[in-house]
Amino acid sequence: xxxxxxxxxxxxxxxxxxxxxxxxxWIIVLIFFFPVFWMAxxxxxxxxxxxxxxxxxxxxxxxxxxxxxxxxxxxSYLEHSITITVISTLIVITLALPxxxxxxxxxxxxxxxxxxxxxxxxxxxxxxxxxxxxxxxxNLHLLDHQLALIILYTAMNLPIAVWMLRSFLLEVPAExxxxxxxxxxxxxxxxxxxxxxxxxxxxxxxxxICFIFAWNEFFLAVNLTTVNAGTVPIFLVSFVAxxxxxWAHLCAAATVACLPVLLAGWAAQDKLVRGLSMGAVK
Amino acid sequence: MTTSTSTVAPPAVETRHVxxxxxxxxxxLRRLPLLPALVFVVVVTQIxxxxxxxxxxxxxxxxxxxxxxxxxxxxxxxxxxxxIFRTAIGNTLLFTVAPVILSIxxxxxxxxxxxxxxxxxxxxxxxxxxxxxxxxxxxxxxWKFTILDPVFGMLNYVLKPFGVHHVDWINTHSQATIITxxxxxxxxxxxLIVLAGLQSQSQDILEAARVDGAGAFRIFxxxxxxxxxxxxxxGILLGSIYIVQAFDAIFMxxxxxxxxxxxxxxxxxxxxxxxxxxxGRASAMGVVVVIATIVIATLALRLVSSLFSDEGMHR
Numbered sequence: 340x341x342x343x344x345x346x347x348x349x350x351x352x353x354x355x356x357x358x359x360x361x362x363x364x365w366i367i368v369l370i371f372f373f374p375v376f377w378m379a380x381x382x383x384x385x386x387x388x389x390x391x392x393x394x395x396x397x398x399x400x401x402x403x404x405x406x407x408x409x410x411x412x413x414x415s416y417l418e419h420s421i422t423i424t425v426i427s428t429l430i431v432i433t434l435a436l437p438x439x440x441x442x443x444x445x446x447x448x449x450x451x452x453x454x455x456x457x458x459x460x461x462x463x464x465x466x467x468x469x470x471x472x473x474x475x476x477x478n479l480h481l482l483d484h485q486l487a488l489i490i491l492y493t494a495m496n497l498p499i500a501v502w503m504l505r506s507f508l509l510e511v512p513a514e515x516x517x518x519x520x521x522x523x524x525x526x527x528x529x530x531x532x533x534x535x536x537x538x539x540x541x542x543x544x545x546x547x548i549c550f551i552f553a554w555n556e557f558f559l560a561v562n563l564t565t566v567n568a569g570t571v572p573i574f575l576v577s578f579v580a581x582x583x584x585x586w587a588h589l590c591a592a593a594t595v596a597c598l599p600v601l602l603a604g605w606a607a608q609d610k611l612v613r614g615l616s617m618g619a620v621k
Numbered sequence: 622m623t624t625s626t627s628t629v630a631p632p633a634v635e636t637r638h639v640x641x642x643x644x645x646x647x648x649x650l651r652r653l654p655l656l657p658a659l660v661f662v663v664v665v666t667q668i669x670x671x672x673x674x675x676x677x678x679x680x681x682x683x684x685x686x687x688x689x690x691x692x693x694x695x696x697x698x699x700x701x702x703x704x705i706f707r708t709a710i711g712n713t714l715l716f717t718v719a720p721v722i723l724s725i726x727x728x729x730x731x732x733x734x735x736x737x738x739x740x741x742x743x744x745x746x747x748x749x750x751x752x753x754x755x756x757x758x759x760x761x762x763x764w765k766f767t768i769l770d771p772v773f774g775m776l777n778y779v780l781k782p783f784g785v786h787h788v789d790w791i792n793t794h795s796q797a798t799i800i801t802x803x804x805x806x807x808x809x810x811x812x813l814i815v816l817a818g819l820q821s822q823s824q825d826i827l828e829a830a831r832v833d834g835a836g837a838f839r840i841f842x843x844x845x846x847x848x849x850x851x852x853x854x855x856g857i858l859l860g861s862i863y864i865v866q867a868f869d870a871i872f873m874x875x876x877x878x879x880x881x882x883x884x885x886x887x888x889x890x891x892x893x894x895x896x897x898x899x900x901g902r903a904s905a906m907g908v909v910v911v912i913a914t915i916v917i918a919t920l921a922l923r924l925v926s927s928l929f930s931d932e933g934m935h936r
Contacts, residue, residue, distance in 0.1 A: 357738070364734040364745060371731075371805065372748040375755055377775060378763045390766075390773040434661060437654030447651045453659065460666045462918040464866045466887045467911035470894050470904050471672035494665035497658055555756045557869045558887070562895055572758035572869075579762070579873060586766055586773075593759035604754035605747055612813040619855055620817045 381590035389586035404591035416574040424553040427492040431500045431549050439504035457498040485568040491559050496549040506618025507541030544610030547603045554600050571596040676904035683898035696905035708881045709889040716885050717865045720803035728811025736819040753809035761873035764802050795875050795882045802870045811856045818852030886910050
C-alpha cells in the first residue's frame with residue numbers, strides 16, 4: 340500500500356526489505372513483551388522450576404503457586420482493589436459526564452478556563468499533596484480504610500475523565516442536537532435519546548481508562564493502607580525481600596494483579612491513546 | 622437542517638461544539654452540571670496543596686507530638702543545605718529526562734515499523750502496549766527477580782554467550798536499571814501517540830512526493846517529521862508529567878539505593894515523611910517540587926497548548 344516499486348528490481352528489493360523489517364518489528368515487540376510473558380509462564384511453575392540456571396522453558400505446569408498466594412491472603416487484597424476501583428470509577432463517570440456536558444454541548448462562559456483548570460490539577464505531582472492528605476485521613480480515622488482511596492482515586496481520575504468525555508461529546512453533530520431542540524426535546528430527552536447512544540462507546544472507554552489508573556496506583560495505597568484496605572500492589576510489597584524460594588508465587592500474584600488491566604486495556608485498545616492523551620489525540 | 626427534523630443527517634466529519642450563546646439568567650443553571658466535579662477536585666486536590674505550604678512553615682515531627690510550632694522558612698534553609706536533597710533533584714532529572722528521551726526515540730522507531738504493512742499488525746499492537754498496562758509495582762518485582770537476578774536472572778542467561786557472568790545489575794548499575802524499567806514501561810505509550818500521528822498523515826501527499834521521486838528518508842525528514850512534531854511534543858509533555866513522579870519501580874527494586882544513587886524526590890519525600898515523620902521538612906520539599914513542576918509545566922503547556930484545542934488531532 341505504501342510501497343510503490345516501479346521497476347521489477349525495485350519490487351523485489353521492496354519485498355525483501357519488507358520481510359526483513361517485518362522480522363525486526365516482531366523481534367523488537369517480542370523483546371518488549373518478554374517480561375510479561377515470562378511473568379505469566381513462571382506463575383505456572385513449581386518453585387524448584389522457577390529460579391534455575393539455565394531457565395526452564397519446558398516444565399510440568401501447576402496451579403500450586405496460584406492457590407498458594409490465594410491462601411496467603413491475595414483474595415482479600417483483590418476484593419479491596421475491586422471495590423475501590425469500581426466504586427471510584429462509577430463516581431468519576433457520574434461527576435464527569437455532567438461536567439463534560441457543560442464544557443462541550445452547552446458550554447458555559449469561560450469553559451476554556453474551567454477545562455484547563457481540570458488539566459492543570461493533573462500536572463501537580465501527588466507528592467506535593469500527600470502529607471496533608473495523610474494527616475487529614477489520619478485525623479478522620481480513615482487510615483487503612485477503603486473510603487480514603489475511593490475519594491482520592493476519584494479526584495485523581497476526574498480531570499482525565501472530564502477531558503476524555505468532553506472530546507467524545509464534541510463529536511456529537513451539532514445539527515442533530517439543533518434538530519432535537521427544534522422538535523422540542525428537553526435536555527433530559529436529548530441526553531437520553533441522542534447524546535447517550537452516540538457517546539456510549541466513549542463512556543465505556545473512559546471508564547476503562549479510569550479503572551486502569553486506579554487499579555495500578557501504588558503511591559497513595561502504600562502510604563494510606565495496609566491490611567484492612569490494602570490493594571493488590573500492597574500485597575506484592577511482601578515480596579520485596581522475602582525468604583526462601585518465592586519466584587513462582589511472586590509471578591502468580593503479579594499475573595493476577597496485571598490480568599484485569601491487561602484485559603481492559605486490550606479491550607479499549609483503539610480508545611487507549613485518546614484516554615492517555617486526555618482527548619488531545621483522537 | 623431545520624427543515625428535515627425527522628431524518629438524521631449523516632454524521633458530520635469534522636467535530637465542533639454547538640455555538641449557542643447562553644442567556645445570562647440561565648448562567649447558573651448551565652454551570653450547575655460542572656459544579657460537583659469542580660468542587661470535588663478543588664477540595665480533594667487543591668486544598669492539600671495549600672496545607673502543604675502551611676505545614677512547610679512548621680517544625681513538626683509526628684514522633685514528637687505537641688512540639689509543633691511555627692518556624693518560618695527554617696525548613697527551606699534545612700533542605701537546601703541537605704546534600705541528599707540535592708542528589709534527589711539530580712536523580713529526578715536523570716530519571717525523567719533519560720526515560721523520556723529513550724522511550725520517545727525507541728517508541729517512534731517501533732511506531733514507524735508498525736505503521737507499515739507487517740504480518741500480524743493487530744497482534745503486534747496488542748503485545749507492544751502490554752508493558753504499559755501491567756501494574757508498575759508488579760512489573761518492577763518481575764524485573765527485579767526473574768530478569769535481573771545475578772544468578773538465575775534471564776538477562777545474565779541471555780548475555781552469557783557474550784562473556785557476561787553473574788552481573789549483579791541492580792547493585793552495580795542501579796541507575797541504569799531504573800532507567801531501563803521506566804523506558805520499557807513508557808515506550809508503548811509513545812508508540813501509541815506516534816502511531817496515531819502517523820495514521821493521521823495524508824496518504825495523497827506521501828504518494829505525490831513518491832511520484833516526484835523523493836526517497837524514503839527525504840519523505841520522512843521533510844513530510845513525516847514535521848507532521849509528527851505536535852504528537853512528539855505531546856508525548857514528551859505527558860511522559861514527563863508522569864515519569865517525574867516515578868516511585869513504584871524505585872520503591873520495589875532499589876529502595877533508593879545503593880546509598881542514595883536512585884533516590885529521587887518522590888522517594889526522598891516519602892522517606893522523610895513516612896520513615897522519619899518529619900512533616901515540616903517533607904512539606905517544604907513538596908512545595909519546592911510543586912513550584913518547579915508549575916514552572917516547567919507552564920512553559921511546556923504554552924508550547925503545546927494548541928494541541929488541546931477543540932479540534933484535537935484527528936486520525
